[in-house]
Amino acid sequence: MTSNARTTGETATIEFAALAEQRFYLMRIARMELRDEHAAEDCVSDVLTQAYERRAAFRGDSSLRTWLTAILKNRIIDLLRKQWREQPIEEAPSGEQDFDNLFDETGHYAEMPSHVRDPAELCQEEGFLSAVQRCIDKLPKRIGQVFVLREVFGSDTKELCKDLGLTTSNVWVQLYRARMMLRTCLEKNGFGNAQPG
Amino acid sequence: MRSLARHKMLRLTCQQASRLLSQQQDEPLPFGKRMRLRLHLMYCDACTNVSRQFDTLRLGLLRWRDKD
Numbered sequence: 302m303t304s305n306a307r308t309t310g311e312t313a314t315i316e317f318a319a320l321a322e323q324r325f326y327l328m329r330i331a332r333m334e335l336r337d338e339h340a341a342e343d344c345v346s347d348v349l350t351q352a353y354e355r356r357a358a359f360r361g362d363s364s365l366r367t368w369l370t371a372i373l374k375n376r377i378i379d380l381l382r383k384q385w386r387e388q389p390i391e392e393a394p395s396g397e398q399d400f401d402n403l404f405d406e407t408g409h410y411a412e413m414p415s416h417v418r419d420p421a422e423l424c425q426e427e428g429f430l431s432a433v434q435r436c437i438d439k440l441p442k443r444i445g446q447v448f449v450l451r452e453v454f455g456s457d458t459k460e461l462c463k464d465l466g467l468t469t470s471n472v473w474v475q476l477y478r479a480r481m482m483l484r485t486c487l488e489k490n491g492f493g494n495a496q497p498g
Numbered sequence: 499m500r501s502l503a504r505h506k507m508l509r510l511t512c513q514q515a516s517r518l519l520s521q522q523q524d525e526p527l528p529f530g531k532r533m534r535l536r537l538h539l540m541y542c543d544a545c546t547n548v549s550r551q552f553d554t555l556r557l558g559l560l561r562w563r564d565k566d
Contacts (some may be wrong), residue, residue, distance in 0.1 A: 325566070326566060330563060400513070400516075401513075404511070404512060404513050407511065408511025408512055408513045408514065409511060409512045409542075409544065410512045410544040410545075410548075413543070413544055413547070414544055414547040414548050414551060415547060415551070416547045416550070417547070417550045417551055417554045420550065420553055420554040420557050420558075421557065423554060423558070424554065424557045424558045424561045425561070429558060430558060430561060430562045430565065433555070433558045433559065433562060434562060451524070452555075452556060452559040452560075453559055453562075453563050457524070457525070458524045458525055472524075473517075473520070473521050473524065476520055476523070476524060477516075477517055477520040477521070480520050480523070480552055480555060481516065481520070483555055484548065484551045484552070484555070487551070487555075492551055492554070
């Protein structure tokens with residue numbers, strides 16, 4: 302992870318060019334989270350402007366990308382709270398009956414889930430990463446948003462509850478649904494292509 | 499161990515085990531649940547595969563995020 306940030310003592314000075322270098326990355330993750338090109342562009346522009354104005358607060362001890370990601374995360378949470386307040390959905394049910402069709406009457410998998418022979422190797426394949434992205438884009442919007450905050454932005458359960466006003470069990474249900482939908486989606490064009498072990 | 503695994507009170511269905519596998523990606527499970535899950539994974543290939551799929555999802559997302 303390179304940047305033009307130069308550490309001078311405790312603080313670092315950042316050139317605008319170094320911030321602009323991160324735009325592509327920030328757009329990629331903002332787009333996955335927000336699913337709206339214009340909203341992502343507005344958000345990332347705000348983040349870069351804010352970061353430049355507050356550049357004296359950047360400390361060289363985290364990477365520039367980490368620092369910008371944290372600013373973007375806060376911006377996104379504000380946006381989501383606003384959107385979710387304006388368009389509330391009913392509290393998701395417990396999820397006890399979720400994915401019943403995947404299981405037989407004794408509660409065991411009706412079909413054997415694919416064995417991933419070498420996760421590290423698979424995750425180096427561009428094709429697999431694209432399949433993951435495509436499957437995430439297909440998730441129901443809010444489930445996808447909670448999941449991407451968790452896995453891409455690194456929010457933990459406590460933060461998700463606090464930031465999004467969800468209960469712990471609701472967060473667990475959303476993340477469970479996301480993972481089960483993703484694994485089903487990837488059985489078709491991701492895991493499924495992996496060599497059987 | 500197998501007789502213990504067959505004990506009805508301790509035995510998880512795959513559906514229950516999958517929920518715990520997901521939960522475990524987000525925080526440490528309480529002792530009892532952790533043990534029941536571990537027991538389940540000892541004899542269940544399906545859930546062992548699912549566990550690996552969940553790990554792969556997490557790793558894949560990190561690789562996707564950091565790829566450039």
